[in-house]
Amino acid sequence: MERFLEVFFAPQVFARYAPDVLYAMMTTLWLGLVIILAGIGLGLVLACLRTAQCWWLTLPIVIFADVMRALPPLVLILIFYFGLPGLGLTLSGPLVLFIVLTAVLAAFAEEIFWAGLTALTRGQWEAGRATGLSFFQTLIHVALPQAVRMGIPSLVNRALAITKMTALGSVIGVKEILAVSSSAQAMSGSATPLTMAALAYLAIFLPAVVLARWLERRFSWRV
Amino acid sequence: MTPMLEIAGLEKNFGDVQVLRSIDLKVARGELVFVIGPSGSGKSTMLRCCNRLEEPTSGSIFIDGRNIMNALSADLNRLRLQTGMVFQGFHLYPHMTVLKNVMLAQTKALKRPKAEAETRAMDMLGRVGLAHKAKAMPTELSGGQQQRVAIARALALDPKVMLFDEPTSALDPELVGSVLKVMKDLNAEGMTMVVVSHEMGFAREAADRVVFMDGGVVVEQGTPDQVFGNPQQDRTRAFLSRVTGAE
Ligand SMILES: Nc1ncnc2c1ncn2[C@@H]1O[C@H](COP(=O)(O)OP(=O)(O)OP(=O)(O)O)[C@@H](O)[C@H]1O
Ligand SMILES: [Mg+2]
Numbered sequence: 001m002e003r004f005l006e007v008f009f010a011p012q013v014f015a016r017y018a019p020d021v022l023y024a025m026m027t028t029l030w031l032g033l034v035i036i037l038a039g040i041g042l043g044l045v046l047a048c049l050r051t052a053q054c055w056w057l058t059l060p061i062v063i064f065a066d067v068m069r070a071l072p073p074l075v076l077i078l079i080f081y082f083g084l085p086g087l088g089l090t091l092s093g094p095l096v097l098f099i100v101l102t103a104v105l106a107a108f109a110e111e112i113f114w115a116g117l118t119a120l121t122r123g124q125w126e127a128g129r130a131t132g133l134s135f136f137q138t139l140i141h142v143a144l145p146q147a148v149r150m151g152i153p154s155l156v157n158r159a160l161a162i163t164k165m166t167a168l169g170s171v172i173g174v175k176e177i178l179a180v181s182s183s184a185q186a187m188s189g190s191a192t193p194l195t196m197a198a199l200a201y202l203a204i205f206l207p208a209v210v211l212a213r214w215l216e217r218r219f220s221w222r223v
Numbered sequence: 224m225t226p227m228l229e230i231a232g233l234e235k236n237f238g239d240v241q242v243l244r245s246i247d248l249k250v251a252r253g254e255l256v257f258v259i260g261p262s263g264s265g266k267s268t269m270l271r272c273c274n275r276l277e278e279p280t281s282g283s284i285f286i287d288g289r290n291i292m293n294a295l296s297a298d299l300n301r302l303r304l305q306t307g308m309v310f311q312g313f314h315l316y317p318h319m320t321v322l323k324n325v326m327l328a329q330t331k332a333l334k335r336p337k338a339e340a341e342t343r344a345m346d347m348l349g350r351v352g353l354a355h356k357a358k359a360m361p362t363e364l365s366g367g368q369q370q371r372v373a374i375a376r377a378l379a380l381d382p383k384v385m386l387f388d389e390p391t392s393a394l395d396p397e398l399v400g401s402v403l404k405v406m407k408d409l410n411a412e413g414m415t416m417v418v419v420s421h422e423m424g425f426a427r428e429a430a431d432r433v434v435f436m437d438g439g440v441v442v443e444q445g446t447p448d449q450v451f452g453n454p455q456q457d458r459t460r461a462f463l464s465r466v467t468g469a470e
């Protein structure tokens with residue numbers, strides 16, 4: 001037991017690296033928030049564009065969504081970070097992480113919103129149009145709110161999964177939780193920083209999961 | 224006087240299939256026209272052409288003397304305010320309260336101020352006997368109540384014509400009466416109405432004219448007594464004996 005504590009909870013290592021890990025937590029947190037907002041926002045816009053039903057909008061959106069969902073995000077991250085500089089375009093680690101994860105989340109969100117929109121009966125659209133609402137007004141006030149509600153459970157899960165992927169930033173020098181704590185582990189020769197990483201992730205995601213449950217309950221309604 | 228609704232030479236094709244062949248129909252102000260006909264005869268399609276929910280292949284639709292076939296899309300949204308439509312499946316918005324259902328198009332399409340829209344919505348809900356359900360969600364209402372809310376939603380926009388497509392077909396028998404009563408009252412107050420329905424009893428009581436459609440044409444029309452009591456066409460007789468025989 002003593003040995004266990006020494007490996008995973010060495011107090012002096014804990015104290016030494018606590019500020020670094022706390023700082024990294026902030027990085028993970030704001031990266032996660034920005035990615036969720038941008039990814040879901042972009043997904044929503046893409047799903048709306050798709051309702052216009054012109055092939056030159058639909059085709060690129062479908063290709064984007066399928067490619068982004070098919071590729072492992074790490075592959076994209078490496079290509080962006082190590083490949084693009086060869087074309088004279090150098091992006092910082094956090095920016096690459098933001099772009100790639102936002103795109104991936106947007107792809108999933110678009111599909112989720114689109115599934116919700118197509119699940120709506122034609123009657124909902126017709127009720128809107130028959131009362132003089134424009135296509136856009138019907139989309140905004142009638143169709144989207146229902147599609148969003150239908151999509152919330154999958155959306156929440158997807159958003160959490162994507163936020164956890166910020167850990168991939170550790171391979172391109174983003175100072176998020178995993179990067180900071182694994183370099184601390186290497187430096188100190190103690191596993192304690194990894195324990196700290198786990199605690200930090202729990203501190204962020206446990207409340208998030210509880211919030212997700214609440215959201216799901218709040219927005220599910222009997223049909 | 225110009226008819227409130229006039230359908231002239233209306234044709235509609237779905238692909239190669241001709242569903243409506245040259246329909247002509249005039250509906251006078253305050254008149255209740257009752258449309259019957261076998262399944263697939265084009266009743267719904269005709270009704271849906273009257274607000275261009277379905278785009279006619281050719282022909283004209285005049286609402287209060289104005290040909291809505293000439294309207295461009297922005298104009299069309301405004302013209303659709305003149306026709307209220309009630310669907311078989313109600314189609315209330317499930318994510319909004321009853322009150323919001325009745326207010327939405329008032330504020331967004333008619334651009335009424337919120338307070339005025341709310342007053343109007345409460346008036347209309349009162350008229351269909353559901354003012355006490357204003358704060359309820361649609362799913363908490365019975366089918367008959369939902370359909371009355373749908374009628375209130377259409378009425379709140381002050382339409383010139385109300386179009387009903389089998390408004391009671393999805394209802395349990397004991398709920399049909401409440402909806403028919405609202406419709407009867409509405410007509411008694413002078414609303415022009417076109418009603419597609421199988422409620423023959425209602426037609427005898429309330430209709431000014433009965434129109435029998437088959438195969439995309441108007442086969443026969445007249446007063447309820449004429450059409451039900453003394454049909455002139457074989458097809459009408461065959462249809463009536465089938466539906467009354469089934470009852
Ligand atoms: N969107 C559509 N695409 C193709 N065919 C259609 C479409 N809507 C209707 N039809 C066809 O048009 C014909 C007339 O349909 P409509 O719904 O107007 O008949 P109806 O008289 O209302 O029948 P019912 O009593 O069953 O409601 C039917 O043969 C139907 O299959
Ligand atoms: Mg029909």
